[in-house]
Amino acid sequence: MATTEPASADRYHHGNLRAALLDSALEVLCEKGVAGFSMREAARRAGVSQSAPKHHFGDTRGLLGALATRAYRRLCDQVEAVELVGRDVRERIAALSAEYVAFARDNRALFDLMWRTSQFDFNDPDLIEQKHRALRALDRGLRGQDAQLPDGANPARVSSHAVWSLVHGYTILALEGAIDGDTSDPLTSDLLPAMLQLLDVSQTACDEPR
Amino acid sequence: MATTEPASADRYHHGNLRAALLDSALEVLCEKGVAGFSMREAARRAGVSQSAPKHHFGDTRGLLGALATRAYRRLCDQVEAVELVGRDVRERIAALSAEYVAFARDNRALFDLMWRTSQFDFNDPDLIEQKHRALRALDRGLRGQDAQLPDGANPARVSSHAVWSLVHGYTILALEGAIDGDTSDPLTSDLLPAMLQLLDVSQTACDEPR
DNA sequence: CTCGAATCTTGACGCTGAGCAGTTTACAGC
DNA sequence: GCTGTAAACTGCTCAGCGTCAAGATTCGAG
Incomplete structure (x- = not known):
């Protein structure tokens, strides 16, 4: 999953969250389609809190844009x-x-x-x-x-x-x-x-x- | 708006709700796009409760299908x-x-x-x-x-x-x-x-x- | 070592779709 | 005209969503 770091599960700082979020978001997008996409779900699969994506992508549109x-x-x-x-x-x-x-x-x-x-x-x-x-x-x-x-x-x-x-x-x-x-x-x-x-x-x- | 009946505002039965909902739904769709569409909003504009559309269209997919x-x-x-x-x-x-x-x-x-x-x-x-x-x-x-x-x-x-x-x-x-x-x-x-x-x-x- | 900046969490708000119980009306049978 | 049943609609409730604000934790330059 993580590209560079193993990112041991309990670290406060993920280390490579942006890439990990893109991966999980793509996964969600493929499964649920554009209409059923959910940023929370993507965050959940990346193992972070619901509002963690905000710092990297701003909002949902930013994530989809990326x-x-x-x-x-x-x-x-x-x-x-x-x-x-x-x-x-x-x-x-x-x-x-x-x-x-x-x-x-x-x-x-x-x-x-x-x-x-x-x-x-x-x-x-x-x-x-x-x-x-x-x-x-x-x-x-x-x-x-x-x-x-x-x-x-x-x-x-x-x-x-x-x-x-x-x-x-x-x-x-x-x-x-x-x-x-x-x-x-x-x-x-x-x-x-x-x-x-x-x-x-x-x-x-x-x-x-x- | 209503095709056949004036549907005086305070009647419990709308009389022509299906058509009225289609009209307001189209309005919402044009304004907000497919992504921003909301069945509640369509119901609101038709002047009925949020769950009124259910009886005519089932769910959102049914309304969009119509x-x-x-x-x-x-x-x-x-x-x-x-x-x-x-x-x-x-x-x-x-x-x-x-x-x-x-x-x-x-x-x-x-x-x-x-x-x-x-x-x-x-x-x-x-x-x-x-x-x-x-x-x-x-x-x-x-x-x-x-x-x-x-x-x-x-x-x-x-x-x-x-x-x-x-x-x-x-x-x-x-x-x-x-x-x-x-x-x-x-x-x-x-x-x-x-x-x-x-x-x-x-x-x-x-x-x-x- | 220190302190500011970056990163992430927690909690909250208003919105959404959806299900369920109950109310009001229309209407067919008598 | 009365009654019972089905249709049409309301109000309430629930979980999930996006987004925001405030706080906790960690990084890294000095």
């Missing part, structure tokens, strides 16, 4: 790991999409939390940075063939946003059961690849925006 | 209204997409609720029916040129699911601020149409599912 920060970091890491492997555009996009869906499936409550910005506030600079880092990594990885274009270039942006929107929408709808996709293994499920095939990522589009 | 049912019905009605007008495939899809985004923008808390199935249970047959009705209407409207195909036909399904996924994903990401799209007027904003243009809804796809 959890979301960690989630963005992990997603970004996984995305970046994939990105390096693939070479061909379609192949890379397919791999990234599968990774995205897999992340959502394996960290469902966390994935839920990430796109519910009303649950936490964005005063924490670390949160902002990690979120932007993840978004940039996704945008970079999901671009079409003109991936080398400077950041402001429109067509590539449209393309990556389209792919991301499609994958994100599919992820949610499939997990919610609105679409009959097989989320248990998005790699072998053929619905997402078939849909991506409909997206012409090679064309630059925007010739006539209307 | 709210979601109404939301599905409204979405379906709006979708069906659009569907009849457009004739050309792309034109119809564009109109439907704009309608979808507009609905989400104008009923944000409600839209949030609709895709959070963990918040309510699906024992209510009315809820199930309205949701299926809405999904079928969307699927019908968002199909490509082969819209006449029987329901089991795969390619049309893939096409409509792709469009829906893209629009749904865009809606969420744009509303969450992750994408710089203009949700204030999805009709004139050019991001969504540009993305839809990338989706080749005319081709039947699925030639090689891999």
Whole structure:
């Protein structure tokens, strides 16, 4: 549980409470979902009093924010790991999409939390940075063939946003059961690849925006 | 407020409490969001005791479920209204997409609720029916040129699911601020149409599912 | 060693959802 | 018109929640 210290049970100062609380909070979040989350429960599982989290996270929103920060970091890491492997555009996009869906499936409550910005506030600079880092990594990885274009270039942006929107929408709808996709293994499920095939990522589009 | 009866303030039996509670609950939901929703508050605004809702909705999940049912019905009605007008495939899809985004923008808390199935249970047959009705209407409207195909036909399904996924994903990401799209007027904003243009809804796809 | 700052506990307040007993009303049968 | 039963609603109670204030304990710089 504790990362560095054994933290013998009866010490007044925990030593590594912030990390321990994040762990127990994640546990609670996964079990009970965003709606059923409770800060007291997280504190209880970390073996500290109910108001111990206050000093580290302020309030519940702060704790959830810290959890979301960690989630963005992990997603970004996984995305970046994939990105390096693939070479061909379609192949890379397919791999990234599968990774995205897999992340959502394996960290469902966390994935839920990430796109519910009303649950936490964005005063924490670390949160902002990690979120932007993840978004940039996704945008970079999901671009079409003109991936080398400077950041402001429109067509590539449209393309990556389209792919991301499609994958994100599919992820949610499939997990919610609105679409009959097989989320248990998005790699072998053929619905997402078939849909991506409909997206012409090679064309630059925007010739006539209307 | 009350739909049929004036319900003079001091009557023991409200007369139309179920509808009144749905109204006040919607009001609370819009103001406080899904997370800050409170059944007591809804009862308070309807002018009845805290436990009055129990008889009509059971518990909070039941109330939220009833709210979601109404939301599905409204979405379906709006979708069906659009569907009849457009004739050309792309034109119809564009109109439907704009309608979808507009609905989400104008009923944000409600839209949030609709895709959070963990918040309510699906024992209510009315809820199930309205949701299926809405999904079928969307699927019908968002199909490509082969819209006449029987329901089991795969390619049309893939096409409509792709469009829906893209629009749904865009809606969420744009509303969450992750994408710089203009949700204030999805009709004139050019991001969504540009993305839809990338989706080749005319081709039947699925030639090689891999 | 000392003293301030950081960390954690205890106790309290008002809020929430939920269950239970009781009160008031509507209504069908006579 | 009367009565009994079911429906609709109230009031009370309980446990759990987030948050705050005050106090106890420990750390660490000087």
